Amino acid sequence: MSRFDEPDYYKKEELVQIQPKPPRTPWMETPVDFRPGTYIYPGKAKNLKVLDLPNPRDWAVTDVDWQLPEGWQKTILEGMADRLKRFRSFKLFMDICVRCGACADKCHFFIGSGDPKNMPVLRAELLRSVYRKDFTALGKVFGKLAGGRELTVDVLKEWFYYFYQCTECRRCSVFCPYGIDTAEITMMGRELLGLLGLYVNWVIEPVANCFRTGNHLGITPHGLADTLEFMTEDIEEATGIKIDVPINKKGAEILFFTPSGDYVAAPGIYTCMSYMLLFNELGVDYTWSTYASDGGNFGLFTSHEAMKRLNAKVYAEAKRLGVKWIMGGECGHMWRVVNQYMDTMNGPADFLEVPKSPVTGTVFENARSTKAVHIMEFMSDVIRHGKLKLDPSRNDHIRVTFHDSCNPARAMGILEEPRYVIRHACNHFYEMPENTIREQTFCCGGGAGLGTDENMEMRLRGGMPRGNAVRYVQERYGVNQLAAMCAIDRATLPTVCDYWAPGVQVTGISELVANATVFKGEKRRTHNLRLEPIPGMGAEDEESEADLVGAGAPGEGQGGMGHE
Amino acid sequence: MVERAVLLDLLKRRAEAIATRWYDAVLAEYPEQTYAAWKRESNRFANPVGHSLRAGTRTILDAVLEGADAEALRGAVTDIVRIRAVQQMSPSAAVGFVFRLKDAIRAELGDELRNGSFRDEMAEMEQRVDAVALAAFDVFAEQRELVSELRINELKRNIPWATGRTNRGVVEPG
Numbered sequence: 001m002s003r004f005d006e007p008d009y010y011k012k013e014e015l016v017q018i019q020p021k022p023p024r025t026p027w028m029e030t031p032v033d034f035r036p037g038t039y040i041y042p043g044k045a046k047n048l049k050v051l052d053l054p055n056p057r058d059w060a061v062t063d064v065d066w067q068l069p070e071g072w073q074k075t076i077l078e079g080m081a082d083r084l085k086r087f088r089s090f091k092l093f094m095d096i097c098v099r100c101g102a103c104a105d106k107c108h109f110f111i112g113s114g115d116p117k118n119m120p121v122l123r124a125e126l127l128r129s130v131y132r133k134d135f136t137a138l139g140k141v142f143g144k145l146a147g148g149r150e151l152t153v154d155v156l157k158e159w160f161y162y163f164y165q166c167t168e169c170r171r172c173s174v175f176c177p178y179g180i181d182t183a184e185i186t187m188m189g190r191e192l193l194g195l196l197g198l199y200v201n202w203v204i205e206p207v208a209n210c211f212r213t214g215n216h217l218g219i220t221p222h223g224l225a226d227t228l229e230f231m232t233e234d235i236e237e238a239t240g241i242k243i244d245v246p247i248n249k250k251g252a253e254i255l256f257f258t259p260s261g262d263y264v265a266a267p268g269i270y271t272c273m274s275y276m277l278l279f280n281e282l283g284v285d286y287t288w289s290t291y292a293s294d295g296g297n298f299g300l301f302t303s304h305e306a307m308k309r310l311n312a313k314v315y316a317e318a319k320r321l322g323v324k325w326i327m328g329g330e331c332g333h334m335w336r337v338v339n340q341y342m343d344t345m346n347g348p349a350d351f352l353e354v355p356k357s358p359v360t361g362t363v364f365e366n367a368r369s370t371k372a373v374h375i376m377e378f379m380s381d382v383i384r385h386g387k388l389k390l391d392p393s394r395n396d397h398i399r400v401t402f403h404d405s406c407n408p409a410r411a412m413g414i415l416e417e418p419r420y421v422i423r424h425a426c427n428h429f430y431e432m433p434e435n436t437i438r439e440q441t442f443c444c445g446g447g448a449g450l451g452t453d454e455n456m457e458m459r460l461r462g463g464m465p466r467g468n469a470v471r472y473v474q475e476r477y478g479v480n481q482l483a484a485m486c487a488i489d490r491a492t493l494p495t496v497c498d499y500w501a502p503g504v505q506v507t508g509i510s511e512l513v514a515n516a517t518v519f520k521g522e523k524r525r526t527h528n529l530r531l532e533p534i535p536g537m538g539a540e541d542e543e544s545e546a547d548l549v550g551a552g553a554p555g556e557g558q559g560g561m562g563h564e
Numbered sequence: 565m566v567e568r569a570v571l572l573d574l575l576k577r578r579a580e581a582i583a584t585r586w587y588d589a590v591l592a593e594y595p596e597q598t599y600a601a602w603k604r605e606s607n608r609f610a611n612p613v614g615h616s617l618r619a620g621t622r623t624i625l626d627a628v629l630e631g632a633d634a635e636a637l638r639g640a641v642t643d644i645v646r647i648r649a650v651q652q653m654s655p656s657a658a659v660g661f662v663f664r665l666k667d668a669i670r671a672e673l674g675d676e677l678r679n680g681s682f683r684d685e686m687a688e689m690e691q692r693v694d695a696v697a698l699a700a701f702d703v704f705a706e707q708r709e710l711v712s713e714l715r716i717n718e719l720k721r722n723i724p725w726a727t728g729r730t731n732r733g734v735v736e737p738g
């Protein structure tokens with residue numbers, strides 16, 4: 001090009017001809033670029049061994065040689081044939097896509113990254129192109145001309161990369177005129193990868209732990225008992241109320257379980273404390289189980305078989321303890337497993353009773369078959385019957401918005417209950433824009449086993465649309481808390497907020513309720529369950545700066561908490 | 565001085581067209597399908613990156629034309645750089661979009677700038693664009709540091725009394 005002081009430079013038209021950057025190679029032939037921060041570490045051999053999974057070995061994603069087993073192409077194609085037979089939806093989804101593109105820009109990973117292979121239609125095409133080549137008459141004869149492609153190591157690497165860039169959130173399916181659910185295609189893709197021992201450790205280690213100990217973190221029975229016991233100390237400090245923790249209590253009315261994320265990390269633990277406080281207040285006869293100690297089920301992100309194996313403990317434990325019914329805590333994917341699959345996978349639970357609230361007498365007809373009730377269903381019913389004394393003004397310093405977690409909201413339809421509960425616990429509730437909530441909610445970017453720190457850059461891309469909507473209500477209404485009824489959200493959204501909407505803290509819904517509840521026999525409530533002083537409750541004067549660690553002090557993010 | 569006022573006036577009157585050219589050039593750096601999808605969708609929640617690029621380029625241009633100080637320039641570039649800092653591109657590409665503004669100005673004012681008019685004034689204007697690029701570089705570096713910090717913060721959110729004591733005395737098999 002000419003220099004700027006030469007007349008030629010100013011030829012307007014030359015500069016107006018803007019062309020989008022053409023890909024160097026057609027999409028099917030562009031190999032993936034494993035950039036640190038965008039992929040998850042592979043499953044360790046020791047974890048595969050615990051689960052008797054094929055080809056256990058230690059390897060790295062960036063290795064050229066992934067140490068694939070002999071005859072791996074055949075394994076994949078046979079696995080595909082088998083699944084096409086077993087799952088009608090899979091066959092249908094492979095055949096009926098008309099490539100209309102309605103789903104193309106609906107995935108949060110595409111929206112945040114701009115990578116076309118994160119368009120759901122192209123994500124599905126990763127499998128479909130192989131399907132077309134090997135399973136359709138046209139593809140067998142015409143190959144690439146019919147849109148088919150050879151199953152090579154590069155294709156496999158691409159599957160691994162992109163099927164772990166899908167959070168199985170199903171947002172795309174809402175927009176597809178045929179209801180094609182790319183989440184299910186991703187599930188199939190991951191199952192097929194698994195046949196070759198290609199797992200990610202963030203998923204397969206929890207699965208292995210869960211298989212041995214009943215929970216993802218490998219917490220032992222006495223470890224769990226200790227953890228819950230420690231929580232009661234904080235509960236007493238904040239409220240003056242001493243509560244008992246019922247563990248493995250035979251003959252209790254309700255078996256309660258929640259994802260293990262609620263045991264070990266802020267802000268999930270405050271949600272966990274809140275469950276116990278509220279059950280205590282309501283006089284609910286429930287029990288924890290140290291065996292069915294995790295409602296979460298990373299088997300859902302592994303294979304149908306793994307999910308079933310991990311879930312089996314729930315009904316088994318309900319039977320052993322002789323409870324009447326089951327209640328689940330604030331979790332997302334757990335609720336999908338419990339509500340959508342548990343009954344057919346490990347039921348029928350004919351030894352249990354149709355759940356009936358001991359507080360209000362309400363019968364949960366919707367849970368007639370699974371015998372499992374979500375805590376938001378239970379709690380909204382309790383509040384509706386006026387069984388909790390709530391003083392929402394205790395939360396007046398909070399301006400809260402609500403994130404619909406993909407699984408309970410879009411997949412399972414729990415939309416109103418959490419809103420009802422929040423409205424009764426808080427005076428300042430603001431919705432995010434309508435195309436970012438309810439059925440159209442945006443994923444946190446860390447679901448389906450993606451929420452690990454080595455995958456941070458990818459998660460931030462995926463979390464961008466959610467973070468963007470949070471920032472909007474932050475700027476517009478002064479929102480300072482984001483409520484979510486999912487343990488993965490409580491683990492991943494603080495990060496999304498710290499990056500895209502700094503200053504917004506994440507909370508569970510039960511925590512809001514517990515902080516607003518006037519408990520029988522409580523002491524003067526100057527501190528919330530995080531042991532932070534509650535503005536307007538007269539604690540500020542007594543507080544020294546040191547007690548404010550982790551209380552959202554400027555520049556602190558959501559990094560720490562006051563227990564060090 | 566007069567020349568300078570005249571150029572500035574010209575730029576201000578044509579700001580919308582310049583910003584559009586610039587935005588389009590930045591968008592065109594993304595793959596073809598992405599370019600098409602983001603160009604089509606104007607809703608700021610359905611297409612937050614496209615929206616931020618559109619709004620952000622205009623904000624930056626206005627700041628340049630106003631002769632904003634360094635702090636204001638930082639503010640103006642933050643939205644876009646925050647996004648590009650976590651997208652799959654090199655650091656130079658992430659902040660290099662700023663320089664496309666020079667092309668956009670020259671393309672839009674091609675006729676007026678013909679034969680070397682406003683040479684000194686344009687040089688000054690381009691220096692201002694360079695200042696934006698430096699601001700973008702600062703923000704980029706900060707955002708990348710934040711990404712590392714967020715990784716550490718996730719580990720810190722684990723509660724010591726839980727993780728430290730739950731499994732006392734228990735040895736993990738394997």
Ligand code: SF4
Nearest residue numbers: 097099100101103176
């Ligand atoms: S919306 Fe449905 S039919 Fe259209 S391209 Fe996407 S998956 Fe295919």
Ligand code: SF4
Nearest residue numbers: 107166167169170172
């Ligand atoms: S299920 Fe969610 S993450 Fe997966 S392709 Fe669809 S929108 Fe994207």
